[in-house]
Amino acid sequence: MNDAATLVKSTAVPGAPARRLDFFAIAVRFQSVIGLIFVVIGGIIFSPRRHGSILFLAPDNIANIVRAISETGIIAVGMTFVIITAGIDLSVGALLSLCSVLTATIMTTWGWGLVPTLLFVMTCGALFGCTQGAISTRFRLEAFIVTLAGLQVARGMALVISNNQYINISYGNGPGLAPPIFSVLGDRLFNNTVPVATLVFLVVAIVATFVLNFTRFGRYVFAVGGNERAARLSGVPVTLVKISVYAITGLVSAIAGIVHAGQFNFGSANDGTGYELTAIAAVVIGGTSLFGGAGSMIGTIAGAIMLGALANILQLNNINAALQLLATGAIIVVAAVLQSLVRRREGLGR
Numbered sequence: 001m002n003d004a005a006t007l008v009k010s011t012a013v014p015g016a017p018a019r020r021l022d023f024f025a026i027a028v029r030f031q032s033v034i035g036l037i038f039v040v041i042g043g044i045i046f047s048p049r050r051h052g053s054i055l056f057l058a059p060d061n062i063a064n065i066v067r068a069i070s071e072t073g074i075i076a077v078g079m080t081f082v083i084i085t086a087g088i089d090l091s092v093g094a095l096l097s098l099c100s101v102l103t104a105t106i107m108t109t110w111g112w113g114l115v116p117t118l119l120f121v122m123t124c125g126a127l128f129g130c131t132q133g134a135i136s137t138r139f140r141l142e143a144f145i146v147t148l149a150g151l152q153v154a155r156g157m158a159l160v161i162s163n164n165q166y167i168n169i170s171y172g173n174g175p176g177l178a179p180p181i182f183s184v185l186g187d188r189l190f191n192n193t194v195p196v197a198t199l200v201f202l203v204v205a206i207v208a209t210f211v212l213n214f215t216r217f218g219r220y221v222f223a224v225g226g227n228e229r230a231a232r233l234s235g236v237p238v239t240l241v242k243i244s245v246y247a248i249t250g251l252v253s254a255i256a257g258i259v260h261a262g263q264f265n266f267g268s269a270n271d272g273t274g275y276e277l278t279a280i281a282a283v284v285i286g287g288t289s290l291f292g293g294a295g296s297m298i299g300t301i302a303g304a305i306m307l308g309a310l311a312n313i314l315q316l317n318n319i320n321a322a323l324q325l326l327a328t329g330a331i332i333v334v335a336a337v338l339q340s341l342v343r344r345r346e347g348l349g350r
Contacts (some may be wrong), residue, residue, distance in 0.1 A: 031335060032286040032302035036226045039306050043313045055316055056071060059193050071096065071195035071256045072275050073301065074280040077201075077208045078252035081245040083283050084212075085225040086292025087143040089246060091132065091150035092151040092253045093275035097268060098158040099125050099257025104167035104267030114179045122254045128154065129250020134244035143246075150277070154227035158269035167267040185262025189316075196257045206250060209297040220246060226293030282307055285335045307331075 047056035054062055075092045082089050099121050128150070136146045163234045170210050171180040188195050212218040220241045223231040232238045256275075286303030288295030307328060314324045 028300070030287070031338060032299045032306060036302050036306040036309070037148070037286065037332070039309045041311070043309055046223075046317060048302045048311060048316055050341055056313060060238055061312065062194060063188060063193055063198075064314045065305070065308045066198040066201075067195040068311070069304045070201040071260055071263075072278045072282065072307075073201045073304040074204050074252050074256040074259065074276060075249070076279040076286075076304050077205050077297065078245075078249035079276075079283050080208070080214065080286070080288055080295055081221055081248050082143075082296055083288050083290060084221050084292060084295040085242055085245050086228075086290075087136075087242065087245065088147065088280070089129070089132070089150075089249045090144065090147040090276050091128075091154055092249055092256075093280060094151045094154035095125060095250060095253040096156070096257040096260060096272035096275060097129055097270065098128075098154045098161075099254040100161045100261040100271060101158045101167060101267035101269055103258050103261040104169050104178075105161060107182065108167065108176050111175060112279030113156065118258060120228055121258055122251055125254025126247045126251040126256070129253070130247040132250070136246070137239045137242050146263060147246075155269065162267065162269045166255035169261065169265045169267070181261055183265070185259055186265065193228050197263055200255065202260055204255060205297065205301050212295075212297050217241070217244070222293060222295075224292075225289075225295075271295060278307065278328075281332045284339075287335075287339075288338060289339050291339070 010161070022215070043056040047054045049055065075096065079089060079092065094328055102121050102124060103117060106120065107111045107114075120222070132143075132150045133148050135141065136143045169178045170176070171178050171183050173180075185196050185200070189199070212221065220231070220236050223236050224238050224241050228238055257272075260271060282288060282303040283295070283300050284303070285306060286296060286299030286301070288300065310327060310331075311324055314327065
C-alpha cells in the first residue's frame with residue numbers, strides 16, 4: 001500500500017537519478033490506471049464506427065464490458081488479499097463452477113429458498129478456502145501445490161454433483177423451480193444499462209477496499225506479506241491471517257459462482273476454466289506485488305476493467321481469440337518486470 005512512498009523515501013538523494021526513480025516508482029504504482037487510460041484511448045481510436053458513432057463507447061457495449069468482468073473481478077478482489085501475503089490461489093475458477101452447480105442443484109432439486117441457498121453456498125466456499133489455507137500453513141506446503149490440488153478437487157466435486165450435465169434453472173413457485181427473484185442477477189437496472197452482476201462486483205469491491213485499507217486485519221495482511229518473521233515477532237497472528245485470506249478467496253469465488261448461475265440460468269462443472277489466470281492478471285496488472293507486502297484494491301479494479309476493455313476492443317475488430325491471450329500474457333509479463341525493477345532498485349537504494 002505504501003510501496004511507492006517507501007521507495008521515494010529510501011532513494012531520496014540529491015540529483016536527477018533519484019528524481020527519475022521517483023517518477024518510475026510512481027508510474028509502476030499506478031500502472032493499472034495509466035494502462036486503463038491508454039486502453040480507453042486506443043479503444044476510441046481503433047473502434048469500428050456505425051452511423052458515425054464509436055461502437056466502443058456505446059452504452060450497450062460499455063454494459064457488456066462491465067458485465068463480462070463482473071465474475072472475474074469479484075474473484076480478483078479476493079485474490080488481492082492472497083497475493084499481498086505472497087500467496088496464490090489456483091482453485092478459484094473450479095470453485096466458481098462448483099458453487100454454480102451447488103446453487104442450481106439446491107434450488108431446483110432440494111427445493112431450498114433463496115436465502116438458505118445463498119448462505120449455504122457462500123459458507124461452503126469459505127470453508128473450502130479455509131481448508132486450503134489450513135493445510136498450507138499447518139504442513140508448510142506451498143500454496144501453489146495445495147490450491148492446484150484444490151482446483152482438481154473442486155472440479156471433480158462439480159462433475160460428480162452435476163453428473164457432467166448442465167443443471168438448468170427454471171423459475172416459479174412449484175417443485176423443481178427456483179425462486180423468481182433469483183433471476184434478477186441476469187437483469188440490468190437504470191434504463192437497462194447497468195447489469196446487476198456489476199453492482200454485486202462494486203459492493204464486494206467497496207467492502208474489500210474498506211477491509212484492506214481501514215481495518216487492523218488489512219494492516220496484518222500487509223505485514224505478513226512484507227515480512228512474515230517480523231510480523232510474527234510483532235504479535236501478528238500470522239497463521240490465522242494466512243488462513244483467513246484463503247477463506248476470503250473461497251467466499252468471493254462462491255459469490256461469483258452464484259452470480260454466474262443467476263446470469264446464465266444454469267450451473268455447469270465445466271465453467272470457470274481460466275478464471276484464476278484472469279483474476280491473477282488483474283491483480284498483478286493492478287500493481288499488487290507478487291513478492292507480497294504491497295498492493296492496491298483500486299489497482300485491481302482498474303486492472304480488471306483494463307483487461308475487459310482490451311478484450312472488447314479486440315473482439316470489436318474481429319481479432320482472433322488466440323491473439324487476445326497473447327496480448328494479455330504480454331501485459332502480465334510487462335507488469336511483473338516493472339515490479340521486479342522497482343524491487344531491485346529499492347534494494348539498491350537501501
